[in-house]
Amino acid sequence: MNAPWQPLLEWWFGKAESSREVAADKGKLWFGKRDSQDLEARTRFGGQVEQALTGGLTDWAQCPEGWLALVLLLDQLPRMIFRDSPKAFSGDIRAQALVAQGIAADFDRQLRPIQRVFIYLVFEHSEHLAAQNEGVSRYIDLLAQQPEADRALFTDYLDFAERHQKVIARFGRFPHRNAVLGRESTAEELAFLSKPGSRF
Secondary structure, eight states: OOOTTHHHHHHHHOSOSSHHHHHHHHHHHHHOOOHHHHHHHHHHHHHHHHHHHTTOOGGGGGSHHHHHHHHHHHHTHHHHHTTTSGGGGTTHHHHHHHHHHHHHTTOGGGSOHHHHHHHHHHHHTOSSHHHHHHHHHHHHHHHHTSOGGGHHHHHHHHHHHHHHHHHHHHHSSOGGGHHHHTOOOOHHHHHHHTSTTOOO
8 A cells, every 4th residue: 555645756757767857757847837737736735735834744755755745735835826926935934944853854865866856945945044054965865875867957956945045145035035925026136037037
């Protein structure tokens, strides 16, 4: 009998073996913005996302794969299901606490490298510089552990983490979230948002 989190992990990571193959197969799901993907996330996993957001499914966090799936339900899927609304970020605080607990239990090191990317992405989504610094450190370590064939892929993940870190170091928040969260942008933030690559 499959674990209850297995369908989500199969949808998110597919069945390929190498990190490069998984990223090639699933990169558009992870980092693309497509209405059809958002709808599929809502249709297939919306119920589980709501459970996670209201404090449920805590038993999933008793093993590394279940922990990973619960982190996805709190951090990644709300950004798809509730895109362009404040609820997109509503699981972040719980995801951050969950990641801290799992890392303390060494769960992250029991996952495949490509899976660990989405654990450390929780740090990258934080508007706190200490979390950003932690994320960059984790991606540096992860890159150092990769075979030569995968280094370009994980270098890209580190590059994105460093870009997020620089934004938080400069502004203390992500300016591209201001409109959705009802925050007034400063003149400096508006100037930044007018530049390419400012909206991750």
